[in-house]
Amino acid sequence: MIRIALDAMGGDNAPGEIVKGGVQAARDLNLEMILVGKSPLIEEELSKHDVDGLAISIVPASEVVDFEEQPVQAVRQKPDASIVVATRLVKDGKADAVVTAGHTGAAMVASIFTLGCIEGVERPAAGTTYLGIRKPTFFLDGGLNTDCKPEYLAQFAVMGTAYAERIMGIENPAVALISNGAEDNKGNQASIEAFKLLKRSSLNFIGNVEGMDIPGGRADVIVADGFVGNVAAKLSEGLMEALLDIVEEKVGARMSAGERERVLMPAMAELREMTDYQSVGGGLVLGLNGVAASAHGRSTAKAMVSIIELAKWAVENGLVSAIREGCQSLGWGES
């Protein structure tokens, strides 16, 4: 049974929604759930649910990293913080994956310090499945690395390929670099150099793609630095919300009250559900010697279940060893 170390104290809705999501995941996904944090608080939350027959345990941690804390400092000064303790369970072989909705930076630092990066990976990256308007595209880095050396981008391509193969089940996934034009010579300094590295690699590198190709599904994996990736992901989220509001207004204005209720409301509900960024539930941090997943700070129990499921898939499908093999086969793991 796969064991998930869940940071019960991390997130805007912790511990209530986190524990609730953990209980639900233990039941629905047949997992062993290790809740990490302040025992009395966790026990109080657990008492609200029927946990009979579920594999749920508590590992105490006396501290919590707050959202405003500086990540490196916080992780160094709070060795008994829930995110640090939860990550250590993976390192010590007592859990298969760590999941948190807490401070992303602190989670990242705890992961790097505790688990370390896979040989050949210089920087872990946040992956996210771009709401497949046409078909799902895996998009990274979602925001962990703002300034990227060409090598980082090339490593992201390796990690994204491993993800697409193992988690999304895509054979020989097509990987592309985001750029300001589709031509080979387009790009900024880092992406132009990354293009050359990828061209020489054994990946199925299809070259540069443009902004419209992200929703267009032209590649299975699209690589960007974390600055561009973060702007693109948040722009998409905001634009879809804004556009659906306008659609509702413009279409609704031409309808009778009855038509709005019968046609528009269910259609809009379906569209909002389809494009709900929250339902994606965060993403995996790729490139670590272990499975780590970060959910949005505002995650509810439902979002937690979905990210716990993602972490479970990553464990079941050997994502870490797939990335390791990918790095080795490209000769990047030997330096």
Place this chain on the structure above:
Amino acid sequence: MIRIALDAMGGDNAPGEIVKGGVQAARDLNLEMILVGKSPLIEEELSKHDVDGLAISIVPASEVVDFEEQPVQAVRQKPDASIVVATRLVKDGKADAVVTAGHTGAAMVASIFTLGCIEGVERPAAGTTYLGIRKPTFFLDGGLNTDCKPEYLAQFAVMGTAYAERIMGIENPAVALISNGAEDNKGNQASIEAFKLLKRSSLNFIGNVEGMDIPGGRADVIVADGFVGNVAAKLSEGLMEALLDIVEEKVGARMSAGERERVLMPAMAELREMTDYQSVGGGLVLGLNGVAASAHGRSTAKAMVSIIELAKWAVENGLVSAIREGCQSLGWGES
């Protein structure tokens, strides 16, 4: 009467649609139109239209820059290219603005070589009015400068502020930097340094904004490097197209044929018109000692009229001197 030098040979639909747009602009916008290019071809196109009483002249140019040519080389080797000749008319005081739908890079190079940059501006930037989902936001750089020094970004903020004041008529426009988070310390190396420059400036700098704030209209002017700006603009274009297709499908599936015709088709037509990237018609190149505007290569006559009108506004409202004053008041024009 404002005089526009129009590159009649530039663009996928040249010279037919370009000349047609020029004639229409001369009539509807009360302009003097100087058509630059191969005289026989231009005369042939003109013969298809009623040009009686319109202020239209031809300035011959024997060469054309093709889309695949390397910009600097092309401009150097083809001194009699239509874009070069048209730009020179502005330099020589024979036209007030130059407009082209041809090779953007060549237009940019011709502008820099011929007109030169305003003192204090190191790089011109492409500005674009982001399809105001909520309210119009001016967004730059749209793709001319992929790697930007912090100073370039700060200069873009000055140019964008001048544009918002003079062209959009916004008093004391709020200018923001795009970033991977709203906090002051978020950003990549260049944007973090630009933040500090802008914080010390006399601009109405409101700090960092995120991707969702571009359609959200949180600032009047949003500054990005040309790589991010290009990805964001094209992503928006692609996402809106894709999402409207899905809306049509999902809403339409719940309707009768009669409802689709009466409600859905006109609503979708209105939404597509609202969000039609083409209707924006390209943008001005800011930071030059003269007004220059570049339209999409695929522009039709209608798109040409809209960009010619934009160039006319820029002349009428003194955009160049506004940018010059903006640079001087910040002390950036004195170096």
